Amino acid sequence: MVIGTGSLTASCVLVGPPVQAASCTNQTGPYQKQVEKFLGRPADSRQSAADCKAVQSFQSAHGITPASGFAGPLTWRTMDTILQQRAAGRTPNRAGKCPTDKGRIACLDLTRQLSWVQDGAKLVYGPVPVRTGRDGAETRTGTKKIHQRSISHWSTIYKVWMPYSRFFDGGQAFHSTTKSAPPGSGGCVNMRPADAKAYWNLLKNGDDVYAYGRKPGT
Structure with missing residues (x-):
């Protein structure tokens, strides 16, 4: 019997206290489309004000600095780890x-x-x-x-x-x-x-x- 689940959600990567958001950037990051798709945003590979705010929120919650809304390597790496954790489900040793x-x-x-x-x-x-x-x-x-x-x-x-x-x-x-x-x-x-x-x-x-x-x- 499984005696504990430790259920994995969208914020399943271990995090600490939120960080303060920096000024929002209008730059399109190298992982823009992947990040947009992860966050449920229109995956058009173009940074928008709404995209930036969504990315900032994720970065702040996961201790990623600066929380500027830029879709860079660390942000996507964190999201990709979350996706792998979700895929593990109840069979992590598959x-x-x-x-x-x-x-x-x-x-x-x-x-x-x-x-x-x-x-x-x-x-x-x-x-x-x-x-x-x-x-x-x-x-x-x-x-x-x-x-x-x-x-x-x-x-x-x-x-x-x-x-x-x-x-x-x-x-x-x-x-x-x-x-x-x-x-x-x-x-x-x-x-x-x-x-x-x-x-x-x-x-x-x-x-x-x-x-x-x-x-x-x-």
């Missing part, structure tokens, strides 16, 4: 990339910025959106194990609280966050509070973690 012969395992797809917990081939929780390491501080791939749990961890490096931390590769951990960190974390796997709490209850020391893929932009 391609069979996460091992099914290890029992309880936390799967982490860096490309789609998705994570889920499965037991063999059975989906237990998720898939849920996550935010992994930024360029130069990538979340490391491969087979790992949970080696430390700290329900209220304080990072001496970043000077922030990391609730529900489950460390799986040195200092890299799944943990809760409510702060914006575009374009990514310092290597940890940032999760929404409810998802991080669910992972805390599901993953014990010694449980497997498998990370694969490559975060867009790294």
